[in-house]
Amino acid sequence: MASAPTTPAAKLAAGTGDFFDTRIGAGKLVKEFARKVFPDHWSFMLGEIALYSFIVLLLTGTFLAVFFVPSMTEVHYPEDALPVTMRGVEMSEAFASTLHLSFHVRGGLLMRQIHHWAALLFMASIVTHMMRIFFTGAFRKPRELNWVVGFTLMILGLLAGFTGYSLPDDVLSGNGLRIADGVAKGIPIIGSYVSFLLFGGEFPGTVIIPRLFTAHILLVPGLILALVAVHLILVVVHKHTQYPGPGRTNRNVVGYPLFPVYMAKAGGFFFVVFGVLAIMGATLSINSIWNYGPYDPSPVSAGAQPDWYMLFLEGALRLMPGQTEFVTWGGYTVSLNILVPGVVVPGILFTSLAVYPFLEQWASGDKREHHLLDRPRNVPTRTGVGVAILTAFIILALAGSNDIIATHFHLSINEITWVFRVLFLVGPFIAFMVTKRMCLALQRRDRELVLHGYETGRVVRFASGEYIEVHQPLTDAERWVLVQHEPARPLEIGSAENERGVARPGYKKLQRRQKVSNFFFADRVEPVTPAELAHAHDSHGASAVEGADDHASLARPERESLEAGSGAQH
Amino acid sequence: MSSTTGKDLTTGEHGTAGSLVNDPLAVGESAEAFENPGLPEHRHRLSDASPAGAKKVERQVALIFGLSMLASIVGVWGYFAFPMDATLGNVRYSTLSIGLGLGLGMLGIGVAAIHWAKALMSDVEQVDERHAQRSDDQTRTDAVQLLKDGAQDSQIGRRPLLKGALVGAVALAPLAFVVPLVGNLGGTWNVNAMRHTMWRQGTRLARDPDGALIRPEQVTIGSVWHVIPDGLNESEHMLEEKAKAIVLLVRLDPSELKVQPGREDWSWQGIVAYSKVCTHVGCPVALYEQQTHHLLCPCHQSTFDITDGAKVVFGPAKRALPQLPITVDDEGYLVAQSDFHEAVGPSTWERQRPIRGEDY
The missing domain is CATH 2.102.10.10 (Rieske [2Fe-2S] iron-sulphur domain)
Structure with missing residues (x-):
């Protein structure tokens, strides 16, 4: 130690430090982590919101678990308890205890509402965080595994939401469970048994609430907690990605140290998230189950909606025409009207998300590490695919609200359903094409800026009588952002025969791979090179931007020579 | 470019170890591209230059922390002020006072800490080096050797009987856990019950x-x-x-x-x-x-x-x-006149099949 501590506080700190260092080597940990650098960007907070709302969920959930009784035993609500409308009504203990903790436990209603809002925010931040990762290419090597971990967390979040939402045993969530039961029964061969497995017998039975409770407070959050730890450890192992900019390279990370800056900013942000959620819980009522009443298989409310993250499944169920159910030879019923929306559609949606990083790497053949984020416009196909998936998700979510749309806008529900059926099939393709074209156009705009600079509006007349508008060139830093990315080009696979004229084995497979690669990278606008910029400065013509079109941009595969190395320079 | 992949697809041969192949961090460093202009010069904030500005920030942060404390006290007061046995009005006031107290108390801490970080703590960006995830060649060789030595030690390669016995035992043992669990989950498993009312x-x-x-x-x-x-x-x-x-x-x-x-x-x-x-x-x-x-x-x-x-x-x-x-x-x-003549509710796989031993 450089100098002996003098004040009592400093002595205490030194003593504590020594205690931990001699037992767990705390000094090495502090040295490793205290000044760890994290880059700064608002979009990096989305994942933080998910983490913090999860902590709020654990805290408020513990409060609720103290007062909630996960039992389906039928009781009569006391005659002297609030709310008045529920007095003497027959209900399960789960419902009665939810009422009791809302109306007779101080802060109970508040905690329920914070918990529900936090669950909605948890899923919303997970999905937006995932969008950020996707559109900036943060899932690329070496982070593919962490993408899969995050994807699994998203699925677990859905499960946590669904199991928790059903616990109060009210009419609304009970009908949600009944839909789950109906979907389970539609599974071929084992459907009826799956239904019995879930409900311990016939629907609704008396065990589903306790079972959901165990899943909701133990199994699912336990898994989430474990995977969150893995998720964060991998962030430390990989170091955070950063947006491109002057001084930021693939070999460094530029930002502020963990201690004290991020301790204060990220730590402070936890309190902001908690604070906002608490204020929402205090002022915005949510899931007022006493308006719905306890579960009874007979009543149902019109205009019922699940929480937003389940809407896409609900929408898929609503869109699928019933004619697709049929009876096979031998009298077995195949319910495609349930299988397709309940299993196939979410299966495709989720599988394509989970495998996307691996697919893109296969198509690009790029095995390097990527720590600099992409600007979404610079990867038009990926951005298009992402927007297409989002479009499908949003159309399904809207279809899950078709009755609300019908009643609010005085439209025919049948026509709305038909519009959504068509939109679901064509919307993603249109979204893909429009997005991709917009990205290409934005890239051309970037090229133009780099080559010609900003328009200043200052028009100058030469002695010869010629007028020109003065363009102000970009600074080095401004230009760097627009030209720093590497153009991603389709794979080159060479000829079908090797130099000895013998057919190369596995060439068919290569051709298939090249097709996929062309889909991803054939249409492109390449960034300006120093040579092009020098040329533009010399000629001062408009031809430089257009010239790019001839050579690098939008090079169709057939126009591009497939010999090695030819793509680099024209 | 494809030349950066480990395997050269143009010839089908494994690529010669060019410099790009060996350096997984070499992105955006092509000779034909622009050169990274480097970090811009740092511009100091007002509060960095003037002690008065810093003092002002200090007072602001302290004030927000103070408001947070007040709010937290209101939250605790709300717990005692509104007993939850009388009226719906009390439910509302209790929820509002505890919730706003808790919320503003938390929010205050967050806002104050972030303001502190942004206005007083150093905003000079620092640079850390990255290193490739891949272990160096020596480490990889050592690791492979360790695994080989371990496998050798265990003799699993030489004794296929042990391999088979291990796999068999590990595959069977969980059944004694899974079968009772799944077996009990479905109750009576009498799925035909859903076909009668x-x-x-x-x-x-x-x-x-x-x-x-x-x-x-x-x-x-x-x-x-x-x-x-x-x-x-x-x-x-x-x-x-x-x-x-x-x-x-x-x-x-x-x-x-x-x-x-x-x-x-x-x-x-x-x-x-x-x-x-x-x-x-x-x-x-x-x-x-x-x-x-x-x-x-x-x-x-x-x-x-x-x-x-x-x-x-x-x-x-x-x-x-x-x-x-x-x-x-x-x-x-x-x-x-009778029960329904068919099963009610969602379609199941077997709904149209006759039930064994029953004239349905």
């Missing part, structure tokens, strides 16, 4: 939920009755039976009713009874449109035409709602 010949129709019996003259044209079997409320498995047995009763003008072949005597003077459980995924089909005689499921909008055998006219359901054959007994009450 408690309707029998002579079971009286009763009003849902109070159980009042129904006479045909009470059922006026255009009205819709939510019906349960008489005795349901006293039955042992009330909710499970109710989930299957609920029925909708409607009286139509007999001229509008298209009688289905084979069901000529299933209705009573225009009164028809249909299962209320949707044939899609089982929601109660509870919305009746008087003008069109359509039944609408509020969950997924399957629409059934009650004048025409409750066949599907729109939506994701395929099958018509099962009809309950009804008549009137000696005392003038509506009764069922």
